[in-house]
Amino acid sequence: MINGKxxxxxxxxxxxxxxxxxxxxxxxxxxxxxxxxxxxxDGNLNLVFIVKSSAGSAIIKQALPYVxxxxxxxxxxxxxxxxEYHALTRQAARxxxxxxxxxxxxxxxALIIMxxxxxxxxxxxxxxxxxxxxxxxxxxxxxxxxxxxxxxxLSLDTAKVKSDRALFSGNxxxxxxxxxxxxxxxxxxxxxxxxxxxxxxxxxxxxxDIEMKSRVQHFFRLYSAQQDTMCHGDLHSGSIxxxxxxxxxxxxxxxxxxxxxxxxxxLFANYFMAFFSQPEHRSDNLEGYQSWILEVIVDTxxxxxxxxxxxxxxxxxxxxxxxxxxxxxxHSSERALQDLxxxxxxxxxxxCGIEMHxxxxxxxxxADFETIEDLGRRASLEARNLMMxxxxxxxxxxxxxxxxxxxxxHKFNAENFI
Amino acid sequence: MINGKxxxxxxxxxxxxxxxxxxxxxxxxxxxxxxxxxxxxDGNLNLVFIVKSSAGSAIIKQALPYVxxxxxxxxxxxxxxxxEYHALTRQAARxxxxxxxxxxxxxxxALIIMxxxxxxxxxxxxxxxxxxxxxxxxxxxxxxxxxxxxxxxLSLDTAKVKSDRALFSGNxxxxxxxxxxxxxxxxxxxxxxxxxxxxxxxxxxxxxDIEMKSRVQHFFRLYSAQQDTMCHGDLHSGSIxxxxxxxxxxxxxxxxxxxxxxxxxxLFANYFMAFFSQPEHRSDNLEGYQSWILEVIVDTxxxxxxxxxxxxxxxxxxxxxxxxxxxxxxHSSERALQDLxxxxxxxxxxxCGIEMHxxxxxxxxxADFETIEDLGRRASLEARNLMMxxxxxxxxxxxxxxxxxxxxxHKFNAENFI
Numbered sequence: 001m002i003n004g005k006x007x008x009x010x011x012x013x014x015x016x017x018x019x020x021x022x023x024x025x026x027x028x029x030x031x032x033x034x035x036x037x038x039x040x041x042d043g044n045l046n047l048v049f050i051v052k053s054s055a056g057s058a059i060i061k062q063a064l065p066y067v068x069x070x071x072x073x074x075x076x077x078x079x080x081x082x083x084e085y086h087a088l089t090r091q092a093a094r095x096x097x098x099x100x101x102x103x104x105x106x107x108x109x110a111l112i113i114m115x116x117x118x119x120x121x122x123x124x125x126x127x128x129x130x131x132x133x134x135x136x137x138x139x140x141x142x143x144x145x146x147x148x149x150x151x152x153x154l155s156l157d158t159a160k161v162k163s164d165r166a167l168f169s170g171n172x173x174x175x176x177x178x179x180x181x182x183x184x185x186x187x188x189x190x191x192x193x194x195x196x197x198x199x200x201x202x203x204x205x206x207x208x209d210i211e212m213k214s215r216v217q218h219f220f221r222l223y224s225a226q227q228d229t230m231c232h233g234d235l236h237s238g239s240i241x242x243x244x245x246x247x248x249x250x251x252x253x254x255x256x257x258x259x260x261x262x263x264x265x266x267l268f269a270n271y272f273m274a275f276f277s278q279p280e281h282r283s284d285n286l287e288g289y290q291s292w293i294l295e296v297i298v299d300t301x302x303x304x305x306x307x308x309x310x311x312x313x314x315x316x317x318x319x320x321x322x323x324x325x326x327x328x329x330x331h332s333s334e335r336a337l338q339d340l341x342x343x344x345x346x347x348x349x350x351x352c353g354i355e356m357h358x359x360x361x362x363x364x365x366x367a368d369f370e371t372i373e374d375l376g377r378r379a380s381l382e383a384r385n386l387m388m389x390x391x392x393x394x395x396x397x398x399x400x401x402x403x404x405x406x407x408x409x410h411k412f413n414a415e416n417f418i
Numbered sequence: 419m420i421n422g423k424x425x426x427x428x429x430x431x432x433x434x435x436x437x438x439x440x441x442x443x444x445x446x447x448x449x450x451x452x453x454x455x456x457x458x459x460d461g462n463l464n465l466v467f468i469v470k471s472s473a474g475s476a477i478i479k480q481a482l483p484y485v486x487x488x489x490x491x492x493x494x495x496x497x498x499x500x501x502e503y504h505a506l507t508r509q510a511a512r513x514x515x516x517x518x519x520x521x522x523x524x525x526x527x528a529l530i531i532m533x534x535x536x537x538x539x540x541x542x543x544x545x546x547x548x549x550x551x552x553x554x555x556x557x558x559x560x561x562x563x564x565x566x567x568x569x570x571x572l573s574l575d576t577a578k579v580k581s582d583r584a585l586f587s588g589n590x591x592x593x594x595x596x597x598x599x600x601x602x603x604x605x606x607x608x609x610x611x612x613x614x615x616x617x618x619x620x621x622x623x624x625x626x627d628i629e630m631k632s633r634v635q636h637f638f639r640l641y642s643a644q645q646d647t648m649c650h651g652d653l654h655s656g657s658i659x660x661x662x663x664x665x666x667x668x669x670x671x672x673x674x675x676x677x678x679x680x681x682x683x684x685l686f687a688n689y690f691m692a693f694f695s696q697p698e699h700r701s702d703n704l705e706g707y708q709s710w711i712l713e714v715i716v717d718t719x720x721x722x723x724x725x726x727x728x729x730x731x732x733x734x735x736x737x738x739x740x741x742x743x744x745x746x747x748x749h750s751s752e753r754a755l756q757d758l759x760x761x762x763x764x765x766x767x768x769x770c771g772i773e774m775h776x777x778x779x780x781x782x783x784x785a786d787f788e789t790i791e792d793l794g795r796r797a798s799l800e801a802r803n804l805m806m807x808x809x810x811x812x813x814x815x816x817x818x819x820x821x822x823x824x825x826x827x828h829k830f831n832a833e834n835f836i
């Protein structure tokens with residue numbers, strides 16, 4: 001335990017302040033003279049330190065009382081560390097080996113000590129560099145299926161679901177970022193919006209599409225009200241760390257009870273943005289790498305279906321779709337499962353389309369596009385992404401297969417909107 | 419305040435125990451010699467006393483630590499009085515004059531002192547007797563619209579919605595009754611089930627209909643997860659008290675955050691059961707009275723739409739469907755409203771069908787049918803009700819108007835299934 005009230009760590013005082021935490025010294029030793037401390041927080045919200053010694057390593061993540069990306073003009077409660085901790089421990093239990101191990105949590109200091117993933121790097125960087133990751137779709141498909149299924153009334157005792165819903169209902173300020181930046185800001189002239197010059201016509205197309213905006217709000221209603229399961233809440237390619245063969249999911253401080261398809265939709269969107277941005281990142285093997293990204297999407301969904309179905313058949317112990325109503329009467333529950341999977345698929349596509357808009361139009365853009373220096377080319381690629389997002393929001397109910405989805409991506413990738 | 423730990427009131431000790439509560443003596447005076455105390459709890463769960471004097475009257479409602487209908491073999495937490503109190507005060511604020519006034523709440527004794535509604539009687543009794551109630555559809559349509567809208571992210575600050583969701587997530591045991599008796603038990607051989615002899619074939623039709631059972635579970639998922647608003651949770655015709663022109667909603671201890679259409683669906687179902695049971699309650703003016711019941715359903719929905727639309731246009735201050743995305747850009751939000759109303763309509767029909775099953779097949783049947791002594795006739799009328807329920811569950815997405823719904827009711831009312 002660290003004494004005293006909350007105070008942000010610095011590179012200078014970190015060792016002195018944390019040296020009495022046995023969970024940390026068990027990892028890196030108690031001789032702070034041998035600790036190598038670096039601050040590496042490149043995200044939008046938090047302080048992140050790596051502590052290394054010859055004995056081992058650890059990550060120290062500490063929340064700041066404001067949004068790091070914006071500064072102290074945007075205060076943000078420290079309690080997000082509390083929700084990150086509770087999300088991480090649940091994810092670890094529900095999807096083994098999918099998240100960094102947590103060694104220590106200090107609510108007062110909004111601080112988590114966890115496993116340093118090495119030599120992992122952020123998936124988004126790899127996607128920009130054109131690197132492939134073996135088992136990526138398997139790992140993420142399973143992660144989404146396991147956390148979705150095992151956090152829901154399909155699996156848990158409903159008293160546990162209800163108490164976890166109550167717990168995560170306390171996470172007001174962090175999901176509020178999603179509520180604003182994702183579901184509203186892209187569709188009006190919000191203060192923190194920005195977009196690449198040249199996209200004005202596309203922005204106008206989106207903002208004047210009343211039918212699409214109604215659909216966006218339908219999905220917003222689902223995000224805010226349909227509390228199927230504990231979602232990661234921010235599953236973009238910056239929340240995934242990979243080697244060439246191993247992937248881990250990090251940063252669940254946006255954790256909230258939400259729809260089964262929400263995390264999948266966010267993830268798909270970030271893959272599509274990687275896909276559409278590729279022409280400005282490489283010329284060699286462009287089509288090959290773009291195809292690999294689309295395969296990851298297809299395989300992620302297929303692994304999700306496989307794993308979710310497996311859990312449906314082996315761990316369906318919650319109150320929903322009880323066996324008494326199906327198997328115990330000699331009736332297959334396959335039809336019910338397919339209906340549910342179809343619903344998850346359709347909703348994930350809606351969320352996907354909205355995330356594709358958000359990352360080009362409101363705050364917190366993706367490096368996939370942002371690192372493209374030629375603004376004309378950037379706008380042109382973003383336009384494809386934005387217009388496909390619109391199609392997904394409008395027609396999510398009518399895209400019935402991954403093959404149709406891939407076809408759609410190729411179609412928009414070949415169009416020039418500006 | 420009453421001292422000491424929880425103890426159920428009796429007719430004998432009620433006056434002595436409550437005489438020091440100023441909120442009560444303000445109503446009925448402090449001279450307990452003049453109090454007339456009666457126990458009138460005819461519901462399934464609680465003690466209900468009427469206290470009268472020449473000065474005035476009050477209802478004393480106290481929870482019992484078990485389900486009254488079943489006995490102490492089915493324990494039920496006293497905290498339901500807490501949720502009833504919190505629901506009543508919210509309903510009073512959101513739908514003025516629609517619920518009895520609350521004068522006093524004692525959490526420790528699980529006790530609420532509230533307005534005695536006189537000369538109101540239970541709507542179900544009136545429906546069995548063939549009595550009409552002026553303004554019934556107006557009052558209930560408005561009640562459903564106002565509580566739905568004003569308890570949701572359409573209206574409230576989302577921090578308030580989230581804290582109320584957390585609050586009502588604590589209501590585990592009472593919604594569990596709905597989870598079991600409504601959404602599961604009718605569809606398998608559950609221990610507490612009972613049905614009128616002669617319905618076996620119909621029960622078999624329902625239980626062997628895998629598609630329908632999948633739909634039932636879809637609606638169960640919505641009931642459990644889609645936390646749009648604070649629902650009454652048990653809005654049957656025994657939860658409504660009426661004179662010939664005034665109606666009040668009582669007994670919200672099942673209050674839970676749930677889908678917008680849930681209360682409407684329960685209400686419609688109870689009207690349909692009144693409708694189908696009529697041939698055994700009267701021969702004079704049978705068609706006229708049945709038509710009146712169907713008109714109440716139609717008018718309730720129309721009033722719901724009118725009031726919900728009015729609130730949409732005047733009180734849409736929550737985070738969903740923000741004006742920034744519609745009106746502020748000169749865009750109508752009418753399309754979004756219609757989509758949302760259609761969704762509410764369809765879901766209400768699904769919930770309606772399920773409630774129609776539950777009241778004939780699992781625990782806690784309705785007097786509408788139960789008071790029919792000729793079991794053959796009872797079964798025959800219940801069969802119409804059950805088969806229409808099945809149709810609603812299966813085809814709720816395809817019944818696009820109240821006219822279609824009325825047609826469906828007439829169709830099933832003319833069929834003989836057994």
